């Protein structure tokens with residue numbers, strides 16, 4: 001990625017801090033920057049790229065688009081509109097729409113969620129009724145709850161969107177399908193007749209993504225606007241179903257994998273800021289007559305931050321591994337082979353939640369580790385948190401996705417008990433789940449996490465079966481056991497994250513210089529030890545850990561923090577974020593945090609004059625008892 005080229009774009013970087021712009025100005029400024037940015041450096045995925053090139057491009061797009069303190073109103077164009085055309089369009093539709101979309105002749109978004117439904121896709125109410133007389137679909141929003149609500153860029157930016165709507169033919173519903181809909185005139189940008197558009201209002205974050213609402217009043221589109229790769233409607237209204245109705249959900253799987261990469265990047269940004277600040281901040285005097293130490297030398301500070309470095313590495317390694325699986329399954333789907341889709345879906349339903357849960361918590365911990373200055377918007381930690389925490393919800397709310405993963409794990413376990421072979425990332429469930437003695441090695445701990453997952457899955461299946469034996473319906477039994485179903489999914493996800501991080505690092509270790517290998521493997525060791533201590537209850541219950549073993553783990557953890565300390569700054573420098581991308585008074589490479597804090601403070605409009613007009617208007621009369 002040519003950051004220099006991007007950052008040299010005149011006007012891309014803000015003179016006025018975004019914090020002091022109005023809601024409307026923030027959006028307008030973000031459009032200005034997005035146009036500059038995309039004119040200079042933007043390439044989208046090309047179908048004949050190698051997996052490695054695609055992976056690098058995805059990661060590159062994430063990093064480059066990190067230039068914005070918030071996200072770009074073009075975000076959905078790249079992350080969902082284009083992937084949906086690629087994944088859901090026929091060859092002819094791809095040919096036409098990809099050219100226009102890649103050249104930014106049109107700007108699109110992905111409109112699935114409605115005011116009344118986000119998780120329950122089968123409950124979506126937007127109607128697409130086929131009219132065989134005119135060979136058109138009539139799009140209609142029958143009730144307020146059917147208005148599309150949330151899609152990024154929908155409010156004022158996009159002029160096209162993929163609308164996920166319920167297909168009706170001759171009064172019969174044929175499920176949810178994707179439709180390419182022009183929503184604004186390409187010349188005037190006015191909403192087309194029968195289309196209501198607007199912005200949903202200020203949010204915790206994402207305030208320049210231009211999330212909008214969309215309502216239809218019997219708006220007609222031609223038949224060829226239904227993306228018909230996975231299902232078709234013939235001219236006479238005959239519906240031709242696809243091989244698997246869930247192929248329509250393909251874009252969501254893609255984005256869930258993308259989110260894992262994005263969490264690696266977001267967490268890397270936050271820990272770079274917090275750790276560099278911790279290296280320059282000196283505070284307190286534990287030893288009389290000695291200078292105040294760097295707060296990075298407090299072990300509690302190391303405990304807060306070093307796990308974030310290791311977690312960013314872990315998410316990155318897992319993301320690259322998952323991209324390989326994604327692209328391999330996508331190629332199989334293209335040739336009609338569907339049997340590996342459920343495993344990819346289950347993996348994405350584990351890793352997206354766990355990476356967003358951990359990243360969100362650790363980014364907040366990075367902010368808290370910076371004390372008062374971490375609370376400043378100019379530190380760019382609060383905004384980073386705001387962007388990350390959104391991913392807990394979007395692209396499949398985490399609880400719902402963990403329950404989806406549980407659905408696959410329960411099926412796999414029940415099948416295993418009946419003698420059906422387990423495969424892929426669930427094969428370990430067939431392993432021995434009795435641990436006679438604690439094995440404190442890295443591989444031993446990872447094996448213990450697998451045992452925890454096996455035991456949690458088997459025990460929640462027993463709970464489900466007992467509930468059903470007691471007369472509960474499968475649905476009621478499922479709901480009753482759902483807390484422990486999500487716990488079983490989390491345990492599976494934890495085992496995957498740990499084992500993939502370790503195995504991917506082992507693959508790379510061979511080509512690393514000995515000093516680099518040592519440091520990176522220390523981070524693997526720290527990550528595994530940290531999680532063994534975090535989940536010590538599970539280890540006690542299922543992995544025969546004793547209090548002596550825990551004591552040993554604690555001592556090892558402390559030693560690892562000390563071992564990593566000399567390389568800590570180098571490890572975040574290695575993320576190689578330029579100051580303009582960190583966009584933080586605390587995280588700049590030169591360490592001049594105090595000067596930058598003051599520089600940013602002086603940009604506050606309130607500092608333009610020594611006495612604010614409210615003194616004479618309100619305060620003085622008030623203090624003189626005259627109000």
Ligand SMILES: CCCCCCCCCCC/C=C/C(=O)SCCNC(=O)CCNC(=O)[C@H](O)C(C)(C)COP(=O)(O)OP(=O)(O)OC[C@H]1O[C@@H](n2cnc3c(N)ncnc32)[C@H](O)[C@@H]1OP(=O)(O)O
Nearest residue numbers: 065079112118119120121122246249252262345394395396
């Ligand atoms: C700085 C730049 C960084 C970029 C980073 C990315 C940024 C992207 C920005 C994104 C902005 C946000 C966009 C959005 O949020 S788009 C909307 C996303 N919405 C969702 O994800 C909705 C979640 N809900 C669902 O997925 C389903 O409805 C759910 C499966 C949860 C519930 O389905 P339901 O209970 O109705 O059950 P079903 O019968 O429909 O389905 C269950 C069976 O279907 C299989 N299944 C489900 N989903 C999938 C899938 N996606 N792929 C494959 N298979 C799927 C599931 O396994 C079940 O199969 P079985 O019946 O065989 O068990």
Ligand SMILES: Cc1cc2nc3c(=O)[nH]c(=O)nc-3n(C[C@H](O)[C@H](O)[C@H](O)COP(=O)(O)OP(=O)(O)OC[C@H]3O[C@@H](n4cnc5c(N)ncnc54)[C@H](O)[C@@H]3O)c2cc1C
Nearest residue numbers: 110111112113117118119150151152390394395396397399
């Ligand atoms: C910043 C942001 C950007 C977004 N961008 C887009 C976009 O571009 N395009 C788009 O289409 N959508 C977008 N969304 C919407 C997003 O996809 C939905 O918010 C998400 O799918 C969750 O659905 P929901 O909001 O209806 O929450 P709900 O599904 O109503 O969830 C609310 C609560 O109910 C629980 N719950 C729901 N169903 C179940 C269940 N079956 N079992 C157990 N618990 C359940 C959930 O766990 C959660 O605690 C965006 C959302 C955000 C926050």
